[in-house]
Amino acid sequence: MSLLSVAGITKRFGGVTANRDVSFDVAPGELVGIIGPNGSGKSTLFEIISGFYRPDAGEVRLDGGPLTGLSPDRVCRLGVARTFQKLRPFAGLTVVDNVVVGALTRTHDVRHARARARDLLDRVGLADKADAHARTLSTGQRKRLELARALATEPRVLLLDEMTGGVDQRSIPGLVQLVRDLHRGGLTLLVIEHNMRVITAVAQRIVALYLGEKIADGTPDAVTRDRRVVDAYLGQAYTQ
Amino acid sequence: MRGTWPAVAFFAAAALGPIVVRDAFFLDSLILILLWGASAAAWNVAGGYAGQVSLGHAAFFGLGAYSAALLGTRWGVSPWIGLVVGAVLATAFGFILGFLSNRLRGPYFVLATIAFSQVLLIVASRWRGFTSGSEGIPVPFRPGFWTLGIADKRVWVYLVLVLAALLYLVQLYLERSRRGYQLAAVREDEDAALSLGVPARRLKVAAIAASAALTAACGTLWAQYVGFVDPYYVFSVDLSVRFCLATILGGIGTPLGPFLGAAFITLLETSLRARFGGIGAGLVGIYLIIYGVVLILMVRFAPQGLVPWIGDRLRWRPRLGPTA
Numbered sequence: 001m002s003l004l005s006v007a008g009i010t011k012r013f014g015g016v017t018a019n020r021d022v023s024f025d026v027a028p029g030e031l032v033g034i035i036g037p038n039g040s041g042k043s044t045l046f047e048i049i050s051g052f053y054r055p056d057a058g059e060v061r062l063d064g065g066p067l068t069g070l071s072p073d074r075v076c077r078l079g080v081a082r083t084f085q086k087l088r089p090f091a092g093l094t095v096v097d098n099v100v101v102g103a104l105t106r107t108h109d110v111r112h113a114r115a116r117a118r119d120l121l122d123r124v125g126l127a128d129k130a131d132a133h134a135r136t137l138s139t140g141q142r143k144r145l146e147l148a149r150a151l152a153t154e155p156r157v158l159l160l161d162e163m164t165g166g167v168d169q170r171s172i173p174g175l176v177q178l179v180r181d182l183h184r185g186g187l188t189l190l191v192i193e194h195n196m197r198v199i200t201a202v203a204q205r206i207v208a209l210y211l212g213e214k215i216a217d218g219t220p221d222a223v224t225r226d227r228r229v230v231d232a233y234l235g236q237a238y239t240q
Numbered sequence: 241m242r243g244t245w246p247a248v249a250f251f252a253a254a255a256l257g258p259i260v261v262r263d264a265f266f267l268d269s270l271i272l273i274l275l276w277g278a279s280a281a282a283w284n285v286a287g288g289y290a291g292q293v294s295l296g297h298a299a300f301f302g303l304g305a306y307s308a309a310l311l312g313t314r315w316g317v318s319p320w321i322g323l324v325v326g327a328v329l330a331t332a333f334g335f336i337l338g339f340l341s342n343r344l345r346g347p348y349f350v351l352a353t354i355a356f357s358q359v360l361l362i363v364a365s366r367w368r369g370f371t372s373g374s375e376g377i378p379v380p381f382r383p384g385f386w387t388l389g390i391a392d393k394r395v396w397v398y399l400v401l402v403l404a405a406l407l408y409l410v411q412l413y414l415e416r417s418r419r420g421y422q423l424a425a426v427r428e429d430e431d432a433a434l435s436l437g438v439p440a441r442r443l444k445v446a447a448i449a450a451s452a453a454l455t456a457a458c459g460t461l462w463a464q465y466v467g468f469v470d471p472y473y474v475f476s477v478d479l480s481v482r483f484c485l486a487t488i489l490g491g492i493g494t495p496l497g498p499f500l501g502a503a504f505i506t507l508l509e510t511s512l513r514a515r516f517g518g519i520g521a522g523l524v525g526i527y528l529i530i531y532g533v534v535l536i537l538m539v540r541f542a543p544q545g546l547v548p549w550i551g552d553r554l555r556w557r558p559r560l561g562p563t564a
Contacts, residue, residue, distance in 0.1 A: 050435060051434075052431070052434075052435075071434070071439075072431075072434040072435055073433075073434045073435075073436075073437050073438055073439050073440065076434075076435060076436060076437035077437045081435070081436070082435050084431075084432065084435070088429045088431065088432040089429075089432075090424070090425055090428035090429055090432065090433075091428060091429075092424075092428050093424060093425075093428060097421065097424070100421055101421050101422060101424075101425040101433065101436055101438065102436045102437070104418045104421055104422060105436060105437030105438070108418055109418075110416065110417065110418055110421065113418075113421075149436060150435075150436070152436075153436055153437050
């Protein structure tokens with residue numbers, strides 16, 4: 001039984017088809033990676049799953065219930081949270097208040113939300129920054145903040161758009177460990193990631209997109225050896 | 241209640257005013273400060289907390305002023321009922337403006353709000369048969385509390401003080417409640433707020449509608465106090481700018497800011513006009529130039545507004561909640 005099911009998703013922008021008949025399933029507790037070169041439709045797919053775009057065809061289901069056509073806030077309340085590739089912290093709010101906003105989706109009690117937010121900041125390693133303004137954080141810290149904020153909404157599935165993108169090399173292992181821990185804790189994740197070493201290390205399964213279509217779906221080993229994936233995305237450098 | 245003592249001091253001082261000073265000019269200034277402060281606070285609900293900057297809030301102020309004045313002069317209805325009618329009308333128009341805010345962003349929304357108040361100005365000034373057109377409406381003085389025919393300015397002070405305190409509490413709610421946090425998120429980044437389960441559009445519309453209703457209530461009380469409604473004044477862009485300016489000078493998105501800003505503007509304006517305003521003082525209109533220069537200096541040296549500026553100096557943290 002799949003928790004998140006993407007079935008036949010097609011999305012066009014004018015003459016450009018960003019997604020063409022993309023289907024795959026994510027089982028409960030699974031960590032699925034999405035790879036593909038720039039413009040292959042990964043982010044569009046995330047926008048569709050999270051309710052920001054409406055697909056031209058196809059359907060997204062969470063635990064059997066339809067998500068397509070619902071507004072992003074409804075999708076979140078049903079249990080699908082996301083982060084943004086271009087990070088979007090509430091820059092004028094403090095770090096803890098950023099997370100409180102997420103927590104308030106599940107509780108009406110501000111004090112309770114605050115306690116939960118502090119716990120989550122502790123979990124992502126931002127406890128010492130709780131009272132700083134979000135705009136003072138580094139990119140790596142902002143990634144952690146977005147993670148904490150999304151987790152505060154108590155998602156059943158978490159969509160991570162570019163887990164390590166734009167982060168300096170030294171911060172990557174910490175982020176990877178964090179995602180691993182979340183997964184180990186039972187969370188279901190769908191992760192877009194450019195860094196092949198990272199995604200092959202954490203994902204149980206990888207879906208590869210190319211020009212809007214799914215060209216491979218399988219274990220990291222199988223996908224990275226797939227002829228079409230190598231040609232489309234990895235090129236010579238990776239096979240050597 | 242950490243952080244609220246400056247507001248408590250402000251309102252307590254206003255409450256003590258009529259007991260200590262009996263001077264009519266002083267009482268008049270106090271009433272206007274509280275009224276303009278309440279109006280600016282009502283603007284702050286949309287402009288500050290929800291981040292929907294409007295330069296058309298005079299429309300709601302005018303709706304409140306006209307509703308009570310017309311119902312009173314034409315049918316002898318109590319201004320309290322007029323206040324409710326004005327607030328209901330303003331809520332309806334606020335919803336329309338709120339839906340517009342979901343389509344128009346930034347400067348386009350601001351332009352739409354200006355156009356909106358101008359449309360009401362045209363209606364009020366041209367519909368002679370009903371509104372008396374550009375002549376305006378004198379509000380009849382009928383003695384009594386139910387008819388708001390109150391000659392004693394001290395009573396007016398307490399009346400508008402209740403309104404001002406109410407507006408302060410509304411803002412405090414927006415600073416500390418769940419809805420306040422969510423509104424702050426919408427103001428900071430609407431898409432990010434949506435992604436966290438915040439019903440952004442509904443909240444924005446509700447904030448604008450509430451702001452409109454509260455502004456209308458201020459308009460009703462103002463008209464009843466002043467005793468005359470002039471369409472070119474109550475629907476003017478100048479008036480909308482005044483609400484916005486008072487809030488920005490005092491501290492946008494802070495609950496006490498609109499009141500301090502209104503006090504500052506009102507005192508500056510009246511003192512400059514008294515000193516430099518007369519023909520005898522030489523340069524006619526020089527007070528406007530000084531007024532403008534002071535405003536520029538304020539924005540230059542206290543860009544966040546008086547509340548944060550004073551707060552920084554006294555190491556008092558006025559902003560506990562999710563405000564920018």
